[in-house]
Every structure is written in C-alpha cells, then in structure tokens.
Amino acid sequence: MTSREDEILQLIKDDPFIQQQSIADKLNISRSAVAVHIMNMTRKGVIRGKGYIVDRPQYVVVIGGTNMDILGQPEVAMVERDSNPGKITGSAGGVGRNIAENLARLGVDTKLISVVGDDAYGNVVLEATRKAGVDVKAVSQLTGQTTSTYLSLLDAHGDMLAAVSDMSILDHLNIGLLAQHTDLIQHAAAIIIDTNLNDDVLAYLFSKFHDQVIYLDTVSTAKSIKAKPYLKHIHTLKPNLLEAETISGLPLNSDEDIDDIADWFIQQGITRLFLSLGADGILYRSAEDTALIRPSKVNVVNANGAGDAFLAGLVYGQMNNLTDAESCRFALGCAMLTMEHMQTINPTITELMVLQRLEEALC
Numbered sequence: 001m002t003s004r005e006d007e008i009l010q011l012i013k014d015d016p017f018i019q020q021q022s023i024a025d026k027l028n029i030s031r032s033a034v035a036v037h038i039m040n041m042t043r044k045g046v047i048r049g050k051g052y053i054v055d056r057p058q059y060v061v062v063i064g065g066t067n068m069d070i071l072g073q074p075e076v077a078m079v080e081r082d083s084n085p086g087k088i089t090g091s092a093g094g095v096g097r098n099i100a101e102n103l104a105r106l107g108v109d110t111k112l113i114s115v116v117g118d119d120a121y122g123n124v125v126l127e128a129t130r131k132a133g134v135d136v137k138a139v140s141q142l143t144g145q146t147t148s149t150y151l152s153l154l155d156a157h158g159d160m161l162a163a164v165s166d167m168s169i170l171d172h173l174n175i176g177l178l179a180q181h182t183d184l185i186q187h188a189a190a191i192i193i194d195t196n197l198n199d200d201v202l203a204y205l206f207s208k209f210h211d212q213v214i215y216l217d218t219v220s221t222a223k224s225i226k227a228k229p230y231l232k233h234i235h236t237l238k239p240n241l242l243e244a245e246t247i248s249g250l251p252l253n254s255d256e257d258i259d260d261i262a263d264w265f266i267q268q269g270i271t272r273l274f275l276s277l278g279a280d281g282i283l284y285r286s287a288e289d290t291a292l293i294r295p296s297k298v299n300v301v302n303a304n305g306a307g308d309a310f311l312a313g314l315v316y317g318q319m320n321n322l323t324d325a326e327s328c329r330f331a332l333g334c335a336m337l338t339m340e341h342m343q344t345i346n347p348t349i350t351e352l353m354v355l356q357r358l359e360e361a362l363c
Helices: 003-014 020-027 031-043 095-105 120-131 168-172 175-179 182-186 199-208 221-233 241-248 255-267 306-319 324-339 351-362
Strands: 059-063 067-074 086-093 109-117 139-142 149-154 160-166 190-194 214-217 272-276 282-285 290-293
Touching (some): 067 120, 086 095, 086 120, 095 109, 109 168, 139 168, 190 306, 214 221, 241 272, 324 351
Parallel strands (some): 067 149, 109 139, 190 214
Antiparallel strands (some): 282 290
C-alpha cells in the first residue's frame, strides 16, 4: 500500500463510518482522490463492503536467518588429520527459515524476510523454501555475498565433534533493508523474529512495531539475553529453563524457583510465556491463567528442530483462534512429529497430521 492509503486506512480504523469528504478534509486532498484510494484498497482486499469493514491480516512475517546446513558423519570411528569415508548431507536451515517452513506446511500464509548470497547454496535454500510454500519475495539475494552456512561434523554414533558457522551475511539483514518492507510487516497478523538478528535490528523492530503481536525465538542460552530489554513488547516467548534463568537472572534450583521465574516474565510485560521443561512438558503462564501441559510418550529420532516446530504451532493457534491451552497442545503435537523424524523439519507435517498425532496421544 502507498503512504496515502496507510493514512486513509488509519482514519477508517478510527471511524469505520467516516465520510469520504471528512477524510479529504483531514488529509487536505480532494474527495475524488479519496474515492480512488478506497477503490484501490477494496481491490487489494484491505477493506471490504459498506461501512469500510477493515479486513483482518491473514499472513505472518518471519524475520531471521536462512542457512545452508551441511553435516558430515564417518562410517566408523573418526581418524583425525585424515580423510574419513562417510556421508555428507546438505539441507536448507536457519531458525527463522525453519519456523517459516513449518508454518507454511501447516497452511499458514507465511512471508520470509531474510538474506542469502548469489551462490549455489543461496539458490538451493531459496528453491527449497519456495517449494515448501513460503513466500520468499522479501528474501534478498545479495551480489558478492556468501550464503549463511553451518557445517557440523559428527562421530560414528551421531554425537557432534565440532561445528563451524559463517553467518556474516546477517549483517546485511539491517535496518535499511527492513525499512523497504515496512508495509509488509505493519499489516502482518504476527511478526516472528529470532535472536540471531543484530542488536540494532532488534531495537528497531521492537521500537517501530511494538504495538503488533511479536513472537521471539531465543535460539540459544548465549543469545537469549538479547530479549531482556524488550520483554514488555514481546507477545509470546518460548525459552527453555536455562534461557529463562539467563534472561531473568534468577536462580533455578527448585520447582518453586520455576514458578518465580514464570511470574517474573509476566511482571516484565510478556503477554504469554511458554516455558519448556524438557521431558516434563510446557509451563504456560499469562496474567490471567497458568497450566502445565505434559507431552505424551515420544520416540525421539532427532530432537533438533522441535523448538522451531513448537513456535510455529503457537502461531498456527493464533491464526486459527485457538485458546492458549489448545495452541500449546497443538504446538506440542508439532514438536512430537518433528522429533519422530530424522530431518530437522518433518517434510510430511500438516495440520491434519498434527491433529491425528494428538488423537493418538489421547488413546
């Protein structure tokens, strides 16, 4: 939408029965110009019908990293300083991108804002993400840059020996680039971001879009502290116990401490806290409600990606008007399906599969 359409839309939101002449007077333009703008917004689906019924946004925006993940594993015990026969696999990754793919597979209209290089890896991850159903028109493919890459080396038993990550391209996912997508972000039903973003970018997003629904993925214990200055602007946060302890600065030695930490987050202004207790489930807390929701038994094949799937499930819940408890159970279903698959994202996950998995858990 144009800046003028944004101004008109705000006036309509304030007064859905405002007359076109009143809009024209407030904006110092002609009534005929107002009529043209309203006609354009009606065609775009922003407003509907008589009385200027404003259409609810039906898409979400994910802002975060997009990686090429490369994994190497020897067939037998690793011999250092030598070439080891084994298997090498590559797949599209990145916390933000993974959340976006999960959302798209669940049927949520998802726009991804990210950066990749103009290299082979960039082409691969863009195509894989597009095929999964994610709208990647806002992903910038940068000339002369290398796509963010995560290289991990496992031993013969699947335990990590070492890893190297090159995420320097994320410096180009900056305020200037995000400003180009202001309209897209402003009209999203929810914004999902992760703490891989630089500090100045996080500050910009929470300042510019603080009145919107923002989900934050803490990514890791080390990066989770980035969330602390913005807690009052975060709608939904999903930390694990170590991340919650790091952000709050409170000790975590007993069950009572867990309750104290959950209360602390709500006191800071968080709307919804979903605190991961590992195998013990999820502690949900808001200003009005609290619940401990336990998962059913899971045959864990690969736990990587469960958190990304869980957050996607929470967003799905919002988009489908589920209660917070229903959203948490659906999100747990997403996480269970993910852990039961070898890949970081279960390529067969759908809304129906999650609901069926939850039904099985109740049997």
